[in-house]
Amino acid sequence: MSAAITRFDFAESDPAIPKEEAQPLVAELRADLLKAQYARLENPQRSLLIVVAGIDGAGKGATVNLINEWMDSRHIRTLAFGPPSADESQFPFLWRYWKHLPAKGRTGIVFGSWYAPLFRLLYEKSAKRAEIERLAASIREFEALISRDGVQLLKLWYHLSREAQKRRIAKLESDPDTAWMVQPEDHLVARNFKAMRAAADTMLELTDTPFAPWQVVPSADDRMRNITTGRSILGALCAPMPSAAKMGSPVRARPPRAGKRPLARVNYSLSLSENEYDDLLAHWRGRLARQVRSQAFRNQQLVLVFEGNDAAGKGSTIRRITHALDARQYCAVPIAAPTDEERARPYLWRFWRALPAQGKITIFDRSWYGRVLVERVEKFAKPSEWQRAYEEINQFEHQLAESNILVLKFWLAITKDVQLERFKARERSPFKSFKITEEDWRNRSKWAAYTRAANDMIDLTSTPHAPWHIVPSNDKRHARIAVLETVVKALDERLA
């Protein structure tokens, strides 16, 4: 293995650029970088996320300063992460990176990126292969998702030979004015160089993908490091939007399950009398109320997702739940058209933002499933976009499950005639007519398309950790009780 050509050979030859050669290169590069940055701002189709990683003591910190100096720093955000705080640790490890994704047109420099935990696992050697592969897969999925959805990734690995690293550290330390730049971890590198190199090699191997390739930056010589960095950024800024092919073929939707479609299997005639309902409502609501106030719930995070045709009763069902909750512990999030800030980022961004902390509940009135429902039917998303979304959504929910966040998804199922009745009743009601607009009638005319989309969604995103609960809702009383009962039983199991 040591004789084979490795990705680090060139960097470890410690190449340098002489001063007189560098000067004109730098002048041209800086002008080109600024031009490219402004062109990107004027036509903000993508954001650029620069991952700065590498061997300690290779000059990563200096690189962050360099980028801010060479480019217009007003449009660059340095996103530097240390160990996660107690609050951050409640969420999937990618949560804080999701939260800080820059808007299209902008540039972010990520320092202490999502590679820190993977590198640690690989370097410590105690980790199981499966654990490593799982983490690497999460990273690949994350990068695939965001890069297909408007975030361009440039991943730079700063590298140099063991001797050059030692020399660089010694030189900084010898001068009292620069000695503070040396961190304790910089000293560990020389001693453990081989192990770090091997960990880095495996990490880059596992996460080098067509949409997010790694570039190794030779870092022994400052000029070489700076110019290579600048050129890599320039190359990224000038790269044309990749074709769909380059981004990997869209994940194909698995063929829907055989037999009757899910919504055709629903027993729409289920109903409850008013008396039965009153008793059951008090019973299940009381149980829910006690559960969410229990000691065990303080460490639980709960996400409720409500989908269904217009007038399926999402709002009134949600209210039956919130009546049992302490106003301080839940957040009800109605999902409408995205805001400008949301539109400038991958579609899952706004849902990551709204995830509940421990002891809290987020209730989504419509959700990320809009991608494969309204966005599919109304053609707001391209076919490749909504087709790959099934897999992306499954990955998202899988990450939530791995962080012990309980996700319960409800499809409130009504028939077309019941929708018509409710639309008409709403139009007659002085305080419900606001709920019925021309758009609702337009959507209704696409009933078949929405039903097809819902069936596909249920087939393709019912997973063991987050199955769909299809709730017959022609009778609102039955629907409310069924939802409450499902929530209570799921919590019972979880909190036991």
Place this chain on the structure above:
Amino acid sequence: MSAAITRFDFAESDPAIPKEEAQPLVAELRADLLKAQYARLENPQRSLLIVVAGIDGAGKGATVNLINEWMDSRHIRTLAFGPPSADESQFPFLWRYWKHLPAKGRTGIVFGSWYAPLFRLLYEKSAKRAEIERLAASIREFEALISRDGVQLLKLWYHLSREAQKRRIAKLESDPDTAWMVQPEDHLVARNFKAMRAAADTMLELTDTPFAPWQVVPSADDRMRNITTGRSILGALCAPMPSAAKMGSPVRARPPRAGKRPLARVNYSLSLSENEYDDLLAHWRGRLARQVRSQAFRNQQLVLVFEGNDAAGKGSTIRRITHALDARQYCAVPIAAPTDEERARPYLWRFWRALPAQGKITIFDRSWYGRVLVERVEKFAKPSEWQRAYEEINQFEHQLAESNILVLKFWLAITKDVQLERFKARERSPFKSFKITEEDWRNRSKWAAYTRAANDMIDLTSTPHAPWHIVPSNDKRHARIAVLETVVKALDERLA
């Protein structure tokens, strides 16, 4: 005192509305509320913040549910606050309320509001009068600021007689289906009713202002409580925009100090040779680097504010500071025109959002002083707006100081001829020409107006806890060293 008419007399008479009388009232009220809500959304000049406070067990939680049921809950956010988390406790107590201010057009219901700590102080009786008055003053200032800047406040105090409260609790508890609604604190009310009532009376007295008056809602009877709540909200939604007079006369800018204006007193000839500069830069930068990496700094929050004419050298001075910092500990925030989300909220909102946590530093490249500089000169703000801003800014910085957040403000002072030189040099430079636009030349033509605004700002916002540091900057080397030295010395004093 007990014989006098108090604000609670009517509520303590426990008035009720009979069922048959209520039904038509409610139907009309709900229709009117929705109409008013939609009118507000179509013409989003103000947001509405409903403070739900009052005696425990008076039905505050039920009220939150009621509002969400009677109005279109998709445009309402319930902002419910428990005790502050460890993260939140690092900031002024108003920080988390600032963070969650709703956008114009929207409605927020605040539960566990900024009145919780004041009520506790008043009720516990151990607090000093001065402490109470200070807290009440912060609240009045906060409410004055946000209500003048687009947030309408409706403050509701839910009240009932001691006997009615006891009856209400007993009734809920007697039914196993509603017993969970009773909180432990509800039982304390009857025992301590007189003391709570007195605390509430003082609190309302201290914070009842023309722009944010309190309304007492009789709560013994559910129908009375609901209808009163609905009518209060309707009244708020339909109220015309208050005149400037109604909002209290704008705080008058104190007359500028006598004698020469601040910027006329600057010694613009201060300079350093390159050799002196190199030595001093290494010295001060090294000291800063060690300070921010010290144990003591982990509990410190630092805010640096940079203002100055175009080409004064803000960016390059900031970089001399960030070179000494760990990328993970600072955030550089360039302030440009506000985004849509920012424009929809009071002007200080975006600065509250960016405050540093413990061990962190926020560097503002331009700041909230834009209100009294560019917004004044370019007439983006009305005279009454920028005139009262001096006081608002002083209050803001005073709150930061009270939370031990160190604020250092720098005005980089250059003369008009030096600006011209720098503009021309920028135009000639291939990688600085982006920094000079037509707007810069336009601003330059208003040099006198900007100078007047800067002089007023320095006179009116130099406070003992946050004085302006005016830095002669015709010589960039001198400016950079002066800023670094000021930061280091201030930190020395603070961390000692």
